[in-house]
């Protein structure tokens with residue numbers, strides 16, 4: 152990606168200023184360097200997964216965060232984009248069409264958009280519950296189709312393809328994960344940039360207005376329904392791009408890619424990251440992919456922890472991770488961020504110990520109940536012990552109770568410090 | 581000015597307009613013709629149906645029977661956004677803004693359609709100097725420049741009222757309808773807003789519901805008195821003031837309350 156410097160045109164503000172290009176330059180450099188820092192195959196696999204999820208989450212947030220539409224079936228658009236791309240891959244291979252692999256995601260995007268065009272024409276008439284229910288219904292319907300229309304969805308095995316079908320592009324055959332990484336990174340940057348720019352257009356701005364107050368938007372000349380429709384179609388396009396990249400990366404697409412569980416996951420990811428800011432879903436996708444890949448290797452209970460994290464986020468941090476970060480812009484401006492470190496540590500360290508204690512207790516109980524007969528040895532936090540003895544469980548419970556108690560005791564102090572840090576002058580440290 | 585109403589063409593015509601909610605008829609046959617460029621006030625006791633009349637005209641509710649014509653065109657069956665595009669803009673008695681967006685964004689959004697941006701996804705709003713300039717000029721007029729980047733929801737009541745009016749007038753519609761624009765404002769705020777309304781509605785048609793008789797008599801070319809869903813009198817301020825029916829039904833009490 153090149154950020155060419157352009158001269159300011161007419162009296163308009165310049166198209167690119169250093170300050171608004173900066174995040175994109177940093178992102179480009181970051182994406183270019185990541186495989187150099189983490190060159191292992193497994194790391195690149197995780198990063199590919201992450202990048203695809205980021206695109207999907209950003210597309211989803213065009214609905215949820217920007218447009219106020221809660222969809223329970225958005226995986227459908229990514230899934231269909233993926234299926235189309237595998238089919239195109241196979242078709243191109245069979246008939247020798249000279250279609251370079253890097254443009255393939257565009258097909259995913261167009262078909263995702265096409266489906267969104269059809270579904271959006273009736274689902275976006277109303278927001279709120281009606282929209283949510285229709286999205287759920289359509290999601291279920293298409294997931295059901297995947298078992299019925301085997302020619303397209305491939306039944307339970309799904310459809311697989313071969314991304315190395317065509318001519319090498321500038322000598323790259325996409326045999327290796329690293330080649331695919333750069334292809335995905337390119338599409339990630341392009342999609343994220345386009346989605347960001349979309350949010351700055353008249354239709355993108357009106358999506359926010361309609362989210363806040365659809366009735367008032369109507370009295371300003373905008374049909375709330377059409378504003379929602381255009382956001383929906385754009386979101387379907389980028390979801391389809393993500394699907395296309397998924398097809399390239401995994402060379403297989405199955406029903407699992409478009410079912411309701413997948414739709415639920417993207418909602419969870421987006422919410423965890425924070426719907427109120429453009430970069431929120433990016434954080435959510437990174438966090439989720441890490442938890443999914445790293446945590447799932449460590450414990451069978453990872454989905455439980457994820458669920459708990461989601462509930463805690465909804466209840467206590469509705470702004471998600473991004474909201475949590477943005478809560479600190481004022482203290483940063485007042486130069487008081489430092490005053491927060493102490494109080495935060497005093498609360499969060501015991502809190503973390505409490506959480507780990509609770510998790511340890513859960514793991515021990517889980518092991519006790521589910522391990523094979525006679526297998527009473529388990530390893531937790533690099534210590535191996537007998538899960539049938541009382542001591543480890545007791546230690547875990549004490550750590551949990553003690554940690555939470557200490558955290559609770561320190562919490563008022565933390566709140567006070569936060570309040571003080573948000574006051575320009577004075578205020579105790 | 582009133583010659584416009586007798587000879588010039590009408591900006592807005594109501595013809596036997598009726599509205600029932602369930603069994604109760606709230607608007608009971610309203611005929612009214614408001615001339616192009618006229619400033620028309622609608623007054624009447626609480627619950628008379630003034631806001632309902634606004635809602636019927638602007639397409640918020642469908643009427644039970646009767647006709648509304650804007651510049652000669654029948655508005656039957658049109659949605660609020662279609663009516664707005666024909667050059668009619670309204671404010672609300674109960675503040676109706678975009679609470680989570682900044683004050684500036686509120687105003688800018690109200691400019692978009694009127695300035696032809698429609699559903700564009702190929703313009704950048706921040707790169708449209710005409711939008712920024714116009715939105716800032718409006719903020720200046722409604723005295724909210726200093727509040728520019730705050731979420732509209734955190735403004736004080738009076739500030740939100742000013743924003744409500746700003747949003748309504750931003751698009752430069754030819755017919756402007758204000759539902760109690762000065763309600764809840766202090767004397768000085770009221771004076772300021774009335775001056776502003778007078779200035780920006782110069783040459784335009786203004787229809788205004790207002791309880792403050794000082795405002796009504798200072799601003800209106802003609803006044804209609806709505807009581808129980810019927811217009812009992814329409815005319816120039818001095819005619820309406822002298823009308824015994826009006827005195828009896830409404831104005832006597834209202835004018836007394838003023839002093």
Ligand SMILES: Nc1ncnc2c1ncn2[C@@H]1O[C@H](COP(=O)(O)OP(=O)(O)OP(=O)(O)O)[C@@H](O)[C@H]1O
Pocket residue numbers: 601606624625626627628629630631632633673
């Ligand atoms: N959507 C509705 N459904 C049922 N009844 C309604 C509805 N809207 C208004 N009404 C009734 O219609 C009558 C007139 O209400 P409206 O708000 O038009 O009065 P108003 O003249 O604007 O009064 P105010 O001076 O208090 O604003 C009231 O009795 C009200 O309860």
Ligand SMILES: [Mg+2]
Pocket residue numbers: 630631632673759
């Ligand atoms: Mg009213």
